[in-house]
Amino acid sequence: MHNMNIAEPPPSLASGPVAVNVNSLGEADVFGAEPKISARGVNFYYGAKRALNGINIDFTPRRVTAIIGPSGCGKSTFIRLLNRMHELVPGSRLEGEILLDGLDILSPACDAAELRKRVGMVFQKPNPFPKSVFENVAYGLEVNGFTERNLIEEKVIDSLKKAALWGEIKDRLRDSALGLSGGQQQRLCIARCLAVSPEVILFDEPCASLDPISTAKIEELILELKRDYTIVIVTHNMQQAARVSDQTAFFLMGDLVETGRTDRIFKAPRDKRTEDYITGRFG
Amino acid sequence: MKRRDIIQKIGFSALFACMAANILFLGGIIFFVAARGLGALSWEFLTQAPRDSMTAGGVAPAIVGTFYLTLGAILFALPLGVACAVYLTEYSPKGWIVNVLRISINNLAGVPSVVFGLFGLTVFVKYAGFGVSILSGSLTLGILALPVIISASQEALTAVPQSIREASLALGATQWGTIRKVVLPASLPGILTGVILSVGRVAGETAPILFTAAAFYLKGYPRSIFSEVMALPYHIYALMTEGTHPEIQTRIAYGSSLLLLGLVLSVSMLAIFIRARQRKTYNA
Secondary structure (H helix, E strand, C coil): CCCCCCCCCHHHHHHCHHHHHHHCCCCCHHHHCCCCEEEEEEEEEECCEEEEEEEEEEECCCCEEEEECCCCCCHHHHHCCCCCHHHHCCCEEEEEEEEECCEECCCCCCCHHHHHHHEEEECCCCCCCCCEHHHHHHHHHHHCCCCCHHHHHHHHHHHHHHCCCHHHHCCCCCCEHHHCCHHHHHHHHHHHHHHCCCCEEEEECCCCCCCHHHHHHHHHHHHHHCCCCEEEEECCCHHHHHHHCCEEEEEECCEEEEEEEHHHHHHCCCCHHHHHHHCCCCC | CCHHHHHHHHHHHHHHHHHHHHHHHHHHHHHHHHHHHHHHCCHHHHHCCEECCCCEECCHHHHHHHHHHHHHHHHHHHHHHHHHHHHHHHHCCCCHHHHHHHHHHHHHCCCCHHHHHHHHHHHHHHHCCCCCCHHHHHHHHHHHHHHHHHHHHHHHHHCCCHHHHHHHHHCCCCHHHHHHHHHHHHHHHHHHHHHHHHHHHHHHCCHHHHCCCECCCCCCCCCCCCCCECCHHHHHHHHHHCCCCHHHHHHHHHHHHHHHHHHHHHHHHHHHHHHHHHHHHHCC
16 A cells, blocks of 8 residues: 555555545544644744645544645645744744634643643654663653653553554663664654653654655554543655545645545545645646 | 775775874873873872972872862752753753854863963852862862763753653653653763863863962862862972972982873762763664
């Protein structure tokens, strides 16, 4: 599945695991539930340059939403607003409203560090700390006030198991995380994220630097994790979006062109630009 | 052979020649000092105070003095310098003020050491009332070491990838928590390189301690941080410029130089050891 050519026509998607995925949903499911996160009229600027134009979108709990679009369309910019990582960029400005369980995360009353415990993030390139495997996963617990060694150990092991990494590295907990393969490093980053018990996990092109086998493992993991977490994944790989997501949002030049259930977006896109993109006419 | 291969050969040869010249100078210094100084070394030389107008006995008080002065300078300059570098790289808003500060700090490294000595005399010895003492000398040497430590720390902090700062923040760590638990440990090897460089500089300086700490001759060891001390570089200077037995004194001066080299190396080794351990833990 992961060897699929980008230019391959969308009908084939319906016969893959995607179809099973989509059919498992009730018709009204994706939009029927109370949204976990909602963005309302979000504009974003890097200095004078406008990067996002009036984005409105809902993310359903315990579903995977894929954000697709060509490079520079604003998809990574957008996902970084959801845990306020954009604040690290000097001179950036955000307008609009982003609600997590109905509460505005942009209000001064909302603490960024507290928010990031609830909304975890996995980055484009695996970025483990230059520490041991164990310390990497324990880090989030320690900064969040866990001190009891037994409890930390238990949570570390549990997180590594959830991230499907435990079997491979259970004898290497004291080794440097930088000695792991790229795919293992990325799963370690997922374990690190899971350890602080987030409610939402943001994946910013998590497989961009991984080989097909590692990519397949991460995708399996995402399907596994959606039972407990609300997941948003940015990807430039449309097959990946089709494989893992329930809802797809297509961004183009700072606009949210179209969003809807993944099977519908791929089978019957309503916007001409979406159709052009998913059939490989540009991108 | 093609033309570009010849050019490459010439280029590499030129680089090798430069490297060899460096080794030659370095080796030459060590060989020269060792050849002339080894004869002066003995157990007595290491453990006794000078006797008979510094023509006999040892240099033990000067070894101890240099050790205290160097240690004091690093204890003062390391936390201050690292804190300054952390502020400049992690917290300060980027802009022209920070750039001016940065340039000023680098210029500080170029100030002649005797000027630091005069500053130390005015501020620490007289104004603060520390007198001619280990404290005054350590503080003066510490200021001398500051720019080196700040620059090395800034470079080390800047070299820490932004991605691991983001990883830490994304886990709900505060900015300070991120600096303390991720950024500083990762930059420690680079910071220690600054320390190693400073130790060599500080231990060997004469001018800054001339008015602030060093005594020409003392019988015993310093009793507190307010004591005057003998120091190896100043002792060498005194041996070569004063006294009535130039031949014997020259031999002792070379012996002292060899000791100074050894002392700098052993203090640096400590930092090198910590750095190596840190690198081993943090890198694959």
